[in-house]
Structure formats: C-alpha cells, structure tokens
Amino acid sequence: MPAKVKGLVERLKDGEDIIVAEGYLFEFERRGYLRAGCFVPEVVLEHPELVKVMHEEFVHAGSDVVEAFTYYAHREKLRVIGREDDLELINRKALKLAREVADETNTLMAGNISNTTIYRPDDKDAEEKTRLIFKEQIEWAVEEGADYIIGETYRDNGEAMLALECIKKYGKGLPAVITLAPTATDVSNDGIPLEEVARNLEDAGAACVGINCHNGPDTMSSLIRKGPIACLPTPYRTTNEMKSMVNLKDPVTGENAFPGELDPWLCTRRRIDEFTKELKEIGVQYLGLCCGNRAHFTRAMAEALGRKPPASRYSPDMSQHFSTMTDNQHEYSAAKFYSNK
Template sequence: MASKRKGLLERLGDNEFVIAAEGYAFYFERAGYHKSGLGVPEVVLDHPEVVEHAYREFVHAGSDVIVSYTYYGHREKLRLAGREGDIEKLNKTALNLARKVADETNTLVAGDLSNTNIYHPDHPERNDNIKAMMKEQTEWAVECGADMIVAETFTYFGEAMLALEVIKSYGKGLPSVITLAPFIVPTMDGHAITADKLLVSEACKKLQEAGADVVGLNCGRGPKTMLPLLKEIKEVCPGPLAALPVPFRTTSKEPTFFMLTDPLTGKKVFPGDVDIHSCTREDINEFGEECKRLGIQYIGLCCGNRAYYTRALAESLARTPPASQYSLDMSKHYVYGTDAKVKRDVADDSLKLYHTLGEIDHI
C-alpha cells in the first residue's frame, strides 16, 4: 500500500524542490556488481543487500526519492541476460527494498521504466510488446506500494508516449515523471531533437499536454550542456520540469558523455574511463543553484552519481541532510586550518614546508 506521507504532486504544488538520486548502473559497476554493455540490474538478484545500502546512502546524502533499481529490468534485457524467468523477482525485490527504506526514512518510492531498445517508428508492430513489458513493470510498482512512476532515458518521443500511456492506464493514478535523453548530435537548426526528429522542447510540451505530471531530461549530457536545453523547454513548457544530468564535464564540442575523449590519447573514454571528466562538487552546487533560479523543481543526477554529489546538490538548495554532518571543513586542518585551537607554530612551519616542496622541480 502506498505511503500517506506528502506526495510528489503536493510537494511540487507547494513550490518545493524534489531531489531524486539515480545513477545505479555506474554506481554498481564501479563497485564491481554490474556489467556495462549488458546493463541488466542483476545485482538486485545476486546481492540485494548492496542495493539496499545504495538506497540508504543516497537518502543519507539528501535524496527525497528512492528510484527503484528496475531500469533495464524489462523482459527484453533479461532475455539477453538469460534471466527472463527472474523478472518478477527482480522487480519486486528492488521495489520492496525501496519501500522498506522509504518507510524508515520518510522518503518516496518511484517505480522505474526505461527505454526498451526495440522501439522504432518504422516498426509499430513492436508497440504491443513494448507496452506489455512496461505494463507488468508498472503493475508490480503499484502492487509494491510505489508513490510515483519514473519513465526515463527515451531517445524516441514515440516510446516516451507509449510509457506515459501505460502509466496512465495501469498506474492507478500514480504521478508520472517522463524524461527524454537527447543524445542526437548534430541537432536541427542548432536545437536538440529526439531520434524521431522532434524538437526536445516540443516533445516535452506534447508529453505534458498528454498528461505527464513532470517532464524533462535525464542522462547523456552533463550540467553545462543540459541546462541550455532546459531553458528552451521552459520557454514552451510551464512545468514542473525535471533535470537529471550526468556528473561529467561535457562541452559544446563533446556535448554527451558518449563523446568525451581522453585529452592525452584522443580515445573515447565511455564508459570505463569517463571519470577523468568528472564534475567537481562545486560544479554540482552551481547546477543546483541554477535549477533553483530557473524554477526546475525535480532535480537529480544520473550515471556517475555518488553520494557526495547528491549531498552537494542538496546543500545547493540550502538543505542539511544527515551527510552534511561530514561535509568538508578545513577550519581545523593542521596546516590550512583557521580555528583558534590549531597550533599555529606547527601549522605555519608545515605550510612553509609545503610551499618549499612545491617549488622544487625534483625531489
């Protein structure tokens, strides 16, 4: 049964900001529990305790929403992994773990639908199969007490509309968050488009007009290359809007993290070595402040997210989640500290030594 705590639409209606931490695929791959390429959330089946820990870590850092790790937990992906027989167990385990943690932390649970990788506008005969896969995931989310449904990472507007149709038909009235992933480069007349050649801003507008409660963008682009698109969307789409970039320093030359290259070798770095382009915490703080200025209420981070990024995002909104107890504080550092209790004679000598070493070419 869904929780009675303040829901997504109530929070948005009260002009609150909602933080949704995502990025589990990269999180678990870095921890040794996920195979990139295949992309199936097998960790839910093999190590559910690790998934529960990740949920708790992101809530501790300031996330208001636990997005159940059912991304790529649909039949097409599990078929490739040879684990289609485990599909219901995977989805319900991820959802039930999220519900458990949410009930203990007063947060919200989101069921999660994703791109299926088989949608194509030239093959409408596949649509019934796609909707059937989304339908069962939606029904499991409802059964396990989700408070909302997220449907994300759609390069095709048409597939995003299928997801919205399923949520409206089988989601029992749960709020929907639909996000597109504008990976397509180059763009139409300088503007981002979907894979079915619709301006991203227009696609979001159509999704909202069709009944999506929150629309926006996720994945692919870092804060610097996602924010300009969000500004375009805001001009035609009143909101509420969602923004969940990847925490990497994408640029106008390399606007998605798929395109990022190693500055030393020129080789593509996605996915294993993309970390060399990681955002700083200050980058994330600036992203949160800009979202606040623009009135983008549903914000988070996608692939590459870590707890310290989510904490930085929360603190950019003037929040102090439990993890803020351990935020950086150099005031008592033995060299750089400014606190009166720091032994200044030791600190000054150490600082002089550090500066001296920094001036030496060879040690």
C-alpha cells in the same frame, strides 16, 4: 505504520524542490557488482543488502525519493544475458527494497521504467513488445506500493508517449514523471523538437516532464530552458564539441571514454553546486543527477538548495585541518611543521 509522506503532485503544486538521486547502474559498475555493456542490475538479486545501503546513502545525502533499481531490469535486457526467468523476481525484489527504505526514511518511493532498446518508430511489432515491457513493470510497481512512476531516458517522442500511455492505463492513477535523453541535439530521434515533445507529454497528463542522462550540466542548460521542469544530467563535463557523455574522448588515448574511462571528465562538487543554483533560478523543481552520480554530488545539490541533510554533518571543514591551524590551535600546526623542514 510509516508516517504519511507528502505526495509528488502536491509538492510540485506547492512550489517545493524535489531531489531525486539516480545513477545506480554506473555506481554499481564502478564498485564491481554490475557489468558495463548489458548494464542489467543483477546486483538486486545477488547482493540486495548493497542495493539497500545505496538507497540509504542517497537519502542520507539529501534525496527525497528512493527510486527502485529496475532500470534495464526488463524483459529484453534479461533476455540478452539469459535470465528471463528472473524477470518478476528482480523487479519485485528491487521494488520491495526501495519501499522498505522509503518507509524507514519517510521519503517517496518511485517505480521505474526505462528505454527498452527495442522501440522503433512505425514498427507495430516493436511497439507491442515495448508495451508489454512497460505493462508488466508498471503493474509490479503498483502492487509493491510505488508512490509514483518514473519513465526515463527516452530518445523518441513515440516511446516516451507510449510509456506515459501505459502508466496512465496500468498505473492505477499513480503520477508519472517522464524524462527524455537527447544526445547531441534538441530534437528527438523521431524528428520532433524537445519543446514539442515536452508539450505533448504535459498535454497527455504527465505530472512532470524533463530531461535526464547523456548531457552534463554545461550542455543540458540550453535544453532545459526550452520548457521541461525536470533536470537530471550526468555529472560529466560535456562540451559543445562533445555534447554527450557517449561522445567524450579519453584524454590520453583519444578513444571514446564511455563507459569505463569517464572519470577524468567528472564535474567538481563546486560545479554541481553552481548548476543546482542555476536550475533554481530557472524554476526547475524536480532535479537530480543520473549516470555517474555519487552520494557527495547529491549532498552538494541539497546544500546548494539551502538544506542540511544528515550527510552535511561530514561536509568538508578545512578550518579543522592541521595545515590551516595556528600553533595555539594545534600542537603540530603547518607553520611549525614547515619551519622544521
């Protein structure tokens, strides 16, 4: 039997920091196992061994949570690519992989539901379809042993509230973390200030509320100070002029960089370190990175909090590089190399 792991709610109450590595969609797209556009995690069925390895990489780098890769593995997205028959299979497989790694590493396992892309305010038919999407994914997460459920990337107060309602109704008492995803303003798509949305979610019983995705560290700071305590930005250098990663322009062509030309806009590890310390000063406890995240960024967050995850064994140490060594330390030191040029 795996060791009992301290729960999410208990950690939050005890003032502990919780690092949550997200970003699976972009990372598998970058590696050639997922198509940009539909962004459906078919890799879960086609290469489950790679999904497990990525879970392990993120934990190795410092993540406290293994998040099941069920983002966009819902009914509507699978319909777009003609794989509706794989709906339950892909969800259960993703959940089992996450549970397996969480048990092996004594970390928490989170189920995941996401924005549905079909929700519309004041559209009862869309609301019922959204409710069904949430219901079935939540029930599978419960059956496969999730420790809590993440509802993420909501741009409408209504969809975020519906996600929480469904977790409370179908989640068998599992805690809910709900994160909003504003693009360029501090108001939801249905016209409600983010601070009010966060308060609505807290009052309705969410264990943790915050912001994820779209904004990079430089444009998320002003939003997170308005109240939410979870913060998972993209690691891109968004600006006041281009507040969201979807607004960033390719520096060569001037065309939209999203999604395939975003690399020039990536933050440095130093910026992730600085931002993590900024979050700590604000009092954010639940933190991580979303689309664009890679294991070395997660390690940077962990080290900024004073941790030494297993990956820290391999953190850069340029004192061991030949260019910084003296003749006594290294037979072929930089000084000798350049003096012979």
